[in-house]
Amino acid sequence: MGIQGLLPALKSIQNTRHLSEFSGQTIAVDAYVWLHKGVFTCATELATGISTHKYVNYAMEKVRLLRHHGIEPYIVFDGGPLPAKKGTEVERKRKRDEHLARGNLLASQGKHAQARDCYLKCVDVTPQMAFQLIKALRAESVQYIVAPYEADAQLAFLERQGIVSAILTEDSDLLVFGCKNVLLKFDPVARTVVSISRADFASVTATSLDSNGISLVGWSDNQFRAMAILSGCDYLPSIPGIGLKTACAMLRRWKTPQAVVRQIALEGKKRVPKGYLDQFRLAEKCFLHQRVYDPSVEKLVYLSDVDLQSWDDLAEAYIGSDLEATLAKKLAAGDLDPITLEPMIDINPGFRPSRMIRDINKGTGATWSIKSKDKEKSKPKNGGILNFFGPNPTIPPRLKSPSKPIMTVGKASGKRTLAEVMDQDVAAKKKKRFPSSAPTSPVTSSKFFIQSGVRRTSSATVQARASGSYSRAEKENIASEPAFDGDSLIAQPGVDSEIEEDFQFEASAVEQEDGYISPTPSISKDEEDFSSPPKPHPKRRVSPLADKDDFVDPISSPPAAQSSVSLRRPQRLVHYSPSPVHIDPVKVLVEASPDKRLEVKRGIVDLKDCLGNDPSSEIDYSGSDEDSATPPYPSPLTPDELIHQTQNHSLITDSNFGELELEDPEEKELKASASRTQVVAAKWQERWAHGSSYPNTAFLKRRETNITPTGRHRLQPHSQRAAHGNVYRSTLDSPVDANRNRKKLTFFDGNWDDNGKGKFDTKMLDLDTENTEISAQARTRLKVERFR
DNA sequence: AGGCTCACGTCTA
DNA sequence: CGTGAGCCT
Numbered sequence: 001m002g003i004q005g006l007l008p009a010l011k012s013i014q015n016t017r018h019l020s021e022f023s024g025q026t027i028a029v030d031a032y033v034w035l036h037k038g039v040f041t042c043a044t045e046l047a048t049g050i051s052t053h054k055y056v057n058y059a060m061e062k063v064r065l066l067r068h069h070g071i072e073p074y075i076v077f078d079g080g081p082l083p084a085k086k087g088t089e090v091e092r093k094r095k096r097d098e099h100l101a102r103g104n105l106l107a108s109q110g111k112h113a114q115a116r117d118c119y120l121k122c123v124d125v126t127p128q129m130a131f132q133l134i135k136a137l138r139a140e141s142v143q144y145i146v147a148p149y150e151a152d153a154q155l156a157f158l159e160r161q162g163i164v165s166a167i168l169t170e171d172s173d174l175l176v177f178g179c180k181n182v183l184l185k186f187d188p189v190a191r192t193v194v195s196i197s198r199a200d201f202a203s204v205t206a207t208s209l210d211s212n213g214i215s216l217v218g219w220s221d222n223q224f225r226a227m228a229i230l231s232g233c234d235y236l237p238s239i240p241g242i243g244l245k246t247a248c249a250m251l252r253r254w255k256t257p258q259a260v261v262r263q264i265a266l267e268g269k270k271r272v273p274k275g276y277l278d279q280f281r282l283a284e285k286c287f288l289h290q291r292v293y294d295p296s297v298e299k300l301v302y303l304s305d306v307d308l309q310s311w312d313d314l315a316e317a318y319i320g321s322d323l324e325a326t327l328a329k330k331l332a333a334g335d336l337d338p339i340t341l342e343p344m345i346d347i348n349p350g351f352r353p354s355r356m357i358r359d360i361n362k363g364t365g366a367t368w369s370i371k372s373k374d375k376e377k378s379k380p381k382n383g384g385i386l387n388f389f390g391p392n393p394t395i396p397p398r399l400k401s402p403s404k405p406i407m408t409v410g411k412a413s414g415k416r417t418l419a420e421v422m423d424q425d426v427a428a429k430k431k432k433r434f435p436s437s438a439p440t441s442p443v444t445s446s447k448f449f450i451q452s453g454v455r456r457t458s459s460a461t462v463q464a465r466a467s468g469s470y471s472r473a474e475k476e477n478i479a480s481e482p483a484f485d486g487d488s489l490i491a492q493p494g495v496d497s498e499i500e501e502d503f504q505f506e507a508s509a510v511e512q513e514d515g516y517i518s519p520t521p522s523i524s525k526d527e528e529d530f531s532s533p534p535k536p537h538p539k540r541r542v543s544p545l546a547d548k549d550d551f552v553d554p555i556s557s558p559p560a561a562q563s564s565v566s567l568r569r570p571q572r573l574v575h576y577s578p579s580p581v582h583i584d585p586v587k588v589l590v591e592a593s594p595d596k597r598l599e600v601k602r603g604i605v606d607l608k609d610c611l612g613n614d615p616s617s618e619i620d621y622s623g624s625d626e627d628s629a630t631p632p633y634p635s636p637l638t639p640d641e642l643i644h645q646t647q648n649h650s651l652i653t654d655s656n657f658g659e660l661e662l663e664d665p666e667e668k669e670l671k672a673s674a675s676r677t678q679v680v681a682a683k684w685q686e687r688w689a690h691g692s693s694y695p696n697t698a699f700l701k702r703r704e705t706n707i708t709p710t711g712r713h714r715l716q717p718h719s720q721r722a723a724h725g726n727v728y729r730s731t732l733d734s735p736v737d738a739n740r741n742r743k744k745l746t747f748f749d750g751n752w753d754d755n756g757k758g759k760f761d762t763k764m765l766d767l768d769t770e771n772t773e774i775s776a777q778a779r780t781r782l783k784v785e786r787f788r
Numbered sequence: 789a790g791g792c793t794c795a796c797g798t799c800t801a
Numbered sequence: 802c803g804t805g806a807g808c809c810t
Binding site for chain 1: 800
């Protein structure tokens, strides 16, 4: 996951810091990290369908720990699958299914320990599980957001907007996304994190210890990003044999990724996949422009604005299709399943987190405090394993107003001590004493558009001295490459004003909150803190997702109730005109003719069909470094196209829908039938736009595979594959994902088969020329065999 | 021989 | 994450 080898190479600029050093700051957190770890605390339950929310507790403990240290967390969830990363789910799911089956078998044999091991391997985080955490976050007024696509991009956006001042994650990709302050290796026991700051890159030199020969001196964000992509990232596997070090060295030497790739090809030692440069550009776009949710304008925006010159529909689809604003808002709020865009299903309605907060210091015997304020809960809580809470206190409805903490009995402790009572009181007082300590956000001065100029730090100078031969080249490097450097960082005049608006909005929002006291005394002090000086408490913002005026109690009200909130203002879509609510314009390729694309609800794009169709050249040097070949794109799909799609698209093999397209294999026949066309189109829309016949998707899990309590999942729509044989398939076709292990499964359709690296069987290429469903299964089987 | 990439095994929530 | 096999120079 991420850029392999990057973190070790950055060792010299990694600083272990105590949480207290971030007091007063708002820090965005990649929820996936906590959820995934939390899942391990209850893998067996999840795998066997036993209702549990332990993983929520796990994450909430982390949340409370951060708050305990004056850090206001801003939790970011992954959203829907990005087209760029699609294509691995089938294999993963299969593997998980295998582990699940084996686990069940072992369990039935009484081998529970072994069964658990299997369960551990088959569990993954689903959006529905994430929603359980969201419920808890809502209950404790913790800010959160569900990214439309990848949390990474959303995290980067929040930092860039100044909404948060750092990112807590475990993924080195965040650095590639341009984040300034990345925090890794969160240690809840030591209460430390490892900090990496973009500002320190300049001190990473080839001679610095542990740098692994990597030098970042004088590199712009663009160059750094290029190095990362060349060395292999989640969106694009590297040219085999190219790792971080080689990528870095060659980029220094040849300046641009285009030149580097050209050089690699010229040297002839390594096989460069066809279309690699095109794919490189797309990967670059994912890091630069991926769609994110902007809470201030309540719609999807580009992470950074696009350069219309080099923009095309392919790129548009690749970085995540736009969503109609009301959908986007609900998605961001967690009210929709980000995969199906259906209303979120609460898989554990019995779990109703209250505002109680458990002190993180387990040793002292649990201390409990309750977060008061907020709407009263009309219903007493009962049922659900989680009801370790007593009846919820009735509190004045004023959401944002501070109120006195009310004590409740905690499930674990069973009682409160006087110290705990005092504890809360003190906490509340501290809050009042420092109501307006503003979160420091060392926000980047230049907002979106970072100066790509070189920063010469003292360490850089030192480095120059240390490695004389390098210094010149590095300086040289700095000065040149304006085109490369400036790429995509140039503001479009048209959008510029909008960005200004956004920032003003953000700024005013902050202003308004001054003096506003957090509604929830979220910090429960322990003994240790009694003797420590009071810390300023960060001002707290209610989740941006909740409308200021009409906040609806997230716990007691169904999503439907909240949805009314979102339709207030007409949304203006910058790059996409609103489409019918349920249909999201996304391009999908039709196999027979690579130029055809179909739209489905959510981006399902198989780029391999768009790219590398030129069999003549191994490397596509099309155009200059800045332009890319833009395949023609027809627009909205017609019913005919839908039929075409249904016939060829693997997704459609789903049983619910199967009869429709499998019934009549004759494409022409279908086309001739107008009425049938209507039916198909309607069904298609019903299924993909409304998802009514896609019941099981409610349990589809996020990142890679899905596991459901029942163990049954429906396959995600898979990218369509071209039907013609021996057509080059780009590496995008191969499973590339956040999980590094996935790369083991990657196959490259014989693009470099004769290079001795040809572990990537050509068999798969053949299989792949068949319809997707078959090839996917066959592929999976082959891979499974290989790993046995 | 050394450098580099890639795969494997281990550990841990 | 660390180690080691294997390929390349």
